[in-house]
Amino acid sequence: MRLVMDLSAFFESRVCIVSGKGGVGKTTLSAVLAVMAASSGQQVLLVDVEGKSGLSNAFGANPLEYEAVTLSQGVFARNITAEQALLEFFQDHNLNWVSKRLQSMNLVDVIATAAPGIKDILVLGKVKQIERRGTYDLIIVDAPAAGHTLTFLNSAAGLIDAVRVGPVRTQARDVQEMLTDPSRTQVILTTLPEETPVNETVETAEALVDLKIKVGAVLVNGWYSPCPAATVDEIRAAAVTAGTVMPDEEAQALADASSFVNMRHRLQQTQLARLEDMLALPILQLPFLFTADLGRPGIDTLTKALETAITDFETEAPAVTLPSSDGKTA
Template identity: 40%
Template sequence: MSPDFPVRCHVVTGKGGTGKTTVAAALALALASEGRTVLLVECEGRQGIAQLFDTPPLPYEERRVAVTRGGGEVRALAIDVEEALLEYLEMFYNLRRAGRALRKMGAVDFATTIAPGLRDVLITGKVKEAVTRRKDGRRVYDAVVVDAPPTGRITRFLNVTGEMSELTRSGPIKTQSDGVMAVLRSPQTAVHLVTLLEDMPVQETADAIAELTEARLPVGSVIVNMASEPVLPVDALDRAVEGVLTGADLAPGLAASGLPADTDLAEALATEAVEHAQRWASQDALRDRVEKMDRPVAELPLLPGPMDLGCLFELAGRLEEHLGAEVAA
């Protein structure tokens, strides 16, 4: 992100289980600070955003789910593919009434089921409309955050409209498709990738960056989610990684703490400490791999307990610092 070309469409993806919906929600809160208005879009119909913000299931309309510092707000939209198709038919062909008849016949659901690419076309079209929407000459949203499909299909999801554009020479479909890709391939869009410090998510992140780059889609930041800190001091951590920490090393500390210096207990604790240190060393090596992807990197901590609005605001604060650092850079 830069002052000359501010990112306004933030697409958040990640391997399943990395917490991409949580990160998307926190990013929306971060972007809405200081009085800005942000739309958070859910693509996959899981109502994950409603659960995070502790609201009833979201309908196909934009509703406020949070207020931020300075009077900013986050609105959320769960895209309903049938409604999006009816909207599309009305917008370009004035066929909303016919579309409703098709829905009663089950034709709309049939079409979106046998042609999953159509779903992606409708969703990306709605995202583009929100990004470019104006009222009284001003943009309605300062930013749009998309809780997008996982990394395994993110490039296909974002690029399907471009493929449609290549199949049509003229007309409203061609115009709409070109307009969507003009936004998605511009500097005002960034695809952020969420990962954990685990082998498979890191590898999927690297693969997705390569695919997005080849498709000329703009890659944003890599966000390392649920990062943990070592619980051992550096000297003990180094010894534990090497596997030379023993129960005998821990027994004096147990005794000094007033705990029974039981040999079995000390050995069990030493084993656990070695396993923790080796996991940390493995994560640190993966952190180096992430850094070598040559993208801005943000780390979000592993928070105890269930995710609630307070946790989201805490993560949003971390992302605000990251966004500020990117602009300063």
């Protein structure tokens, strides 16, 4: 398989579903992808499906609503929760009174249990509606945490089996068409270079292949850059050469910090190698940010890092025709 990528290919599909285990930075990376696309002039909609506040926090904005708000130049965001989507679905079918009744009688849970996946399908159905309307160049969905991503994306197939007729089935079929068309939908997997998240990423990627859903790339977050290795004695010697006074405690701290970051870097490389072995996909690393609290400055730093990673990847990729001529290395 030839791995190709450039910035435009990254956003080839209009719907981009960002998936990852809790704690790997999925929401931050969704925001990074949105900012990156917007900076190339695209109109981007970020969709939150869990009613979480991470996306709006990242941009220092108020909690998201069902109506889209502007988060930054070219970046819009809204949430689409299952409850809202279910009620809207009945409304769209001129069954406003049913929708009110479901709500007033607390029957939404009963319905969602009776037809598992219906909530997911209605959320994805709403995404499909937005996609079809063409208001945005790119729709980035911050998907439910990893275990649930597969249930989420598999809901259409499940419901097509369970519900034989009617508007829900039609909706499920339309969603299934959108998800399995690589020109319309791709999944971006996010992970950390650690054993458990890597295992989960590989499992998710394989399951997505079975579901015939395109995986565009894997983003590896929290990458530590190595530091030159040096013993305390070497550091003391360097201090002498540089003509500086250095307390022993400081030389020790410099050596410890260097040895620690290199230890983590080695562990991360092992996990990256596992990913590369198991997945024939573009794998891009994003740096661990020491300084930022992941507000807007953090997003901007990561956006630049991702653009660089994509450019470097192209240079390094086993291109079929042109050998890399600009001499750039990783």
